[in-house]
Amino acid sequence: MNAKDFRTLFGVALRRQRLAFAAWIGSFCLVLAVVPNAYRNDLGSMELRRSVIEMMNSNAATRLLFGTVPQPGTVGQLVQWETGMLLLVFTAIAAILIVTTVGRRGEDDGLRELVEGTGVSRAVVFAVQAAVGTVFSLAAGFGCGFVLAVQAPLLSEISVAGSVCLGVAIALAGCAFSAIGLVASQLADDAVGARRISLVALFAAFSLRVGAVAAGWDWVQWLTPLGWKDLLEPYTADRFLLAIPAALAVLALAASAWRLYSRRELHGAYLKSANRSGSRLRAAGVFSLTLRLGRRRLLGWLVGVVATAALIGSMAGSFVTLTKKNADYSDLLSKMSGGGEATSQIVSIFSVIVGIVIVCESANAISSLAETEKKGILDVELASGTSRSRVVAAHAVAGAVESAILTAAGAVTLAVAVGLSLDWEHGREIAWKTATQCPACVCLVGVGCLLYALSRKLTAGVWALVGWSFALSWFGKLLELPEWASKTTLLGWSFSPSDTEHLPQALGLLAVGLAASALATAACRRRDILAS
Incomplete structure (x- = not known):
């Protein structure tokens, strides 16, 4: 793989997606900049929170949607419980949209054909697609963790380690769904189909997490990127080492995407399109x-x-x-x-x-x-x-x-x-x-x-x-x-x-x-x- 070709093409791809990066990551950081203080003001003392948390954990609806609220219910734990879950989902959506735009949409528009016509290898093109999704996910995780960490001196219930752990969970979820978007881009014959497959996978991942919570099977959380946050336990245990097997799972997904990509013809697809028909x-x-x-x-x-x-x-x-x-x-x-x-x-x-x-x-x-x-x-x-x-x-x-x-x-x-x-x-x-x-x-x-x-x-x-x-x-x-x-x-x-x-x-x-x-x-x- 030619490093110079990669740097040039990667720079072009980042420039084309700069507004999407800024809009998504800026929105995440803005929310996390104001939510912790709002939680502290609205929930008041630990005694008040404890009674609310007990009711939340006993309520099946909130437990299925967001999981169990960790004890003792610090501001950091509440932020990662509700807002953190929402950010995982939106980071996944953003990663899917960005990767399918850079990958399959570029191929649909003829950009990949033009790039490869200049002598750039297929491996470089795929590496750029994977790198853009990875960089976005890492930037989202870093931005979220950084915004929370800088509030640690102001809010005693926000720890730097917990902030970094939540950022790692967000980054891992984004990387996982970036890889899923790459796989879907090889299966579908256009960007719209790739996004549909990816979003179905996101819905399945969320449903699997809900099922794991309902059944009390913590091991099932390993099977869905949306469950990795609960395993890492930000602001509670901060289990950074558990990020290693999650990262290996992301690499396995990316390797699967590369194998599918390397065996597919330009503008080809593994699944037959439902948008084309021989009838008038x-x-x-x-x-x-x-x-x-x-x-x-x-x-x-x-x-x-x-x-x-x-x-x-x-x-x-x-x-x-x-x-x-x-x-x-x-x-x-x-x-x-x-x-x-x-x-x-x-x-x-x-x-x-x-x-x-x-x-x-x-x-x-x-x-x-x-x-x-x-x-x-x-x-x-x-x-x-x-x-x-x-x-x-x-x-x-x-x-x-x-x-x-x-x-x-x-x-x-x-x-x-x-x-x-x-x-x-x-x-x-x-x-x-x-x-x-x-x-x-x-x-x-x-x-x-x-x-x-x-x-x-x-x-x-x-x-x-x-x-x-x-x-x-x-x-x-x-x-x-x-x-x-x-x-x-x-x-x-x-x-x-x-x-x-x-x-x-x-x-x-x-x-x-x-x-x-x-x-x-x-x-x-x-x-x-x-x-x-």
């Missing part, structure tokens, strides 16, 4: 074509929304019991949800969780608009006599229709699950709260269409809105942000017949979405195709 595709118009091309994506997200709604809805009864038995936990929940009666708070939080999944699908649907241009589908549509405005309008309507389908499915599933685990009155309320998340999706779709109309490269900006809304929905109340800042989220503006407080905001989101879509249909005629 009949579409009455650009709108029906858009729905037809997105049906597999919609089906996948539909399964995810229904599964998420069924899971959290079944936990409603245990969460209500936990809240009523422990006043301290009730106070914490009140801070997260903005106040109100305990059961209504839980209903509101659960509807927002499902809403997060739905707006992710809306962002994914609008991202497909840019994909149609990159894949040449837009050229075919325009060649048939369809105007640009009609194409953008069709995608906006299709995105809204898909969002409506998902919100309806999520609302029905949550209503049934909450009705069975709690009562049917709150089941009806949560159905309304979930269904009325649709204006947020319409707003996101409209803004996404407008960003695309201005420049294809700006379309990814919708994910920044999703990330910001998620952060405010999950941590906003705890962080005690200014009132105007806490209101800049897309989520949480749902309403019901018995609670119409947020009806004006929901109508405002709907109006913004429609206005942005209208502007997009006019702005899309002002730029060149594939030139911006």
Whole structure:
């Protein structure tokens, strides 16, 4: 392998991904910069925490999602328990997206063919793909560990060793899913397929961790990268030596990816594509074509929304019991949800969780608009006599229709699950709260269409809105942000017949979405195709 070729190609790959690196790692560090102090302020003394932790550990719902809260419940242990688990998942998602972009997406766009045409070896190309994912994961782990470690002098319950241990766990999870992304890139015939396989693997890894916690089989945690954090025990035992077998498992995955890569032809795949068929595709118009091309994506997200709604809805009864038995936990929940009666708070939080999944699908649907241009589908549509405005309008309507389908499915599933685990009155309320998340999706779709109309490269900006809304929905109340800042989220503006407080905001989101879509249909005629 030529070292000079590697350095040059690696530098180019890093430069192309610099914004993704900065956005993901910066977000992780920002969250960890404010969460520890928020935990200390909101949970107060160790006596108060101890009672909350006992209830948390006795509650099956929180134990399955985040694991067992370590004793005695220091700030560091609480941070790694909840926020650490979330960061593991998001680091895995980021690593998958970055590796498949550098690897399979580069091959789809012809970059790999161009690079190898200059004399660069296949081994160098693969090494760069693996190195980019590894560097991102290590940078994410280092950044998270560093941000926590510098708070150690200010917070006595944050240790430097625990911070480093958590950073190692995050880095290992990122490296593992980078390797999984490399394997998926060899199996699938395009970047979209590789991401789907990788995300299915992530879901399987999370399910395996949940099963291990439910059964009490600690050894099963070794089989999932999302369980390695619990084995390392940051801020408790700080078992650094256990990172060695985890690192060896990552190397084994990377070696498997290399073996598959070395035996695969350029633009080849081990799995047959489900996106290609010998039959003719009949579409009455650009709108029906858009729905037809997105049906597999919609089906996948539909399964995810229904599964998420069924899971959290079944936990409603245990969460209500936990809240009523422990006043301290009730106070914490009140801070997260903005106040109100305990059961209504839980209903509101659960509807927002499902809403997060739905707006992710809306962002994914609008991202497909840019994909149609990159894949040449837009050229075919325009060649048939369809105007640009009609194409953008069709995608906006299709995105809204898909969002409506998902919100309806999520609302029905949550209503049934909450009705069975709690009562049917709150089941009806949560159905309304979930269904009325649709204006947020319409707003996101409209803004996404407008960003695309201005420049294809700006379309990814919708994910920044999703990330910001998620952060405010999950941590906003705890962080005690200014009132105007806490209101800049897309989520949480749902309403019901018995609670119409947020009806004006929901109508405002709907109006913004429609206005942005209208502007997009006019702005899309002002730029060149594939030139911006």
